[in-house]
Amino acid sequence: MATRRYAALRRVWGAPAALGTLTCFGLLAALLGVDIWHWLAWAALAAPVVAGVWFWMFPRR
């Protein structure tokens, strides 16, 4: 029962939580770091944009 509830939670919140974590990382990496950290920040912050536009264009059924 507990594992099933955990699986359901992960199914609903897994992707938003991952994108949220990437967003946090990107916002802070650009603020605290230089050079390579800016590249990592751009990559991390591009993830939510790409995910949003991708599933808008090619949605799951």
Add this chain to the structure above:
Amino acid sequence: MTAAASLKSWYWIHKWSSLLCTLFLLVICITGLPLVFHEELEHLLDDGKPYAVVAEGTPRTSLDSIVQNARAQYPGEVVQYVYMDDHEPTVYVGMAASYSADPKQHHYMRFDAHTGELLKDGDTLAQEQFTFMGLMLALHVDMFAGLPGQLFLGLMGLLFVIAIVSGVVLYGPFMKKLSFGTVRKQRSTRLKWLDLHNLLGAVTLVWATVVGVTGVINELAVPLYGLWQSTEVAELIASYRNDAPPQQHSSMDAAVAAAAGAVPGNEVVSISYPGNRYATSHHYVIWTKGSTPLTGHLFTPVLVDAGSGAVTAVGHPPWYLNLLELSRPLHFGDYGGMPLKVIWALLDLLTIVVLVSGLYLWFARRKANDARIARRVSDMSANPAAARS
């Protein structure tokens, strides 16, 4: 409260917090788009003279001579601030008719930092509100209404954050049976936009929360600085309470040098002139910033006695001013080069889609409800007995 009742309350919170702020948030998001690129656009739209290209190592002219030149342009006015551009060798001098003048009546002049030549004599902020970028800024920040406008839009930002939080609570039940990334395009327009609203709301969630919260904090800048002035600054300058402000102000260059000496490693960014609301009547307040990526956003003010030219104190801004200063880059998106600005603009566009789809869903639902009620009413008039049961 049962799960159904609690869901209903959250739905109610989401609906009303969104409805109240959506139109203002739309204006904020749309005007925010050009503002993300304000440096580039201002550069493009600027009609001032270019600064002189000089050999490396050419010394800068003194701030005192620049200020003297500014005073000569507007005799009878007071100097409010001096600001050194950190991208270009230019110096801005802000002036106004008096220290008590409305901040919107301030105007600035831009000088070449090397030659001291006047490059641009700007309009007052009140007039600049009607240039393209000024209009964007006014609509974004205060709706032309000064502090009350700032507080009002801050409140709208707070409602936006409440809408996000309640949206997160609703996301779970709505997405229970759906995989992330599902958009039911075939079934109905309303369903398609509901799925897009949920999808784009979820991907922009953290960014929109950060930009929303930092936006609210930025709208509180005036009261937060006022609080700091009336507490820490008042304490630092308590011994000056009974003195008359100095008649003659000491050299600004000497004050800047003294301040730089008091905070080694920091760079001087701007100077609030004695009498300005960010200074005191007896002091220059010299704003310096640190040299690491993080401390480059945090300011350390140094109070320099405008009579004697000696450093009175180094301020240690309280947590709320540090929070305010960190809220600026996190709101503006100007701290990670052009790619970050582009990402900022794209996330802003996605947020606009979330706002518009939310508004559409409310309309569609109302229409559906109206239709349902109309059907019920017609059933009742056709068959009164059945309707009563």
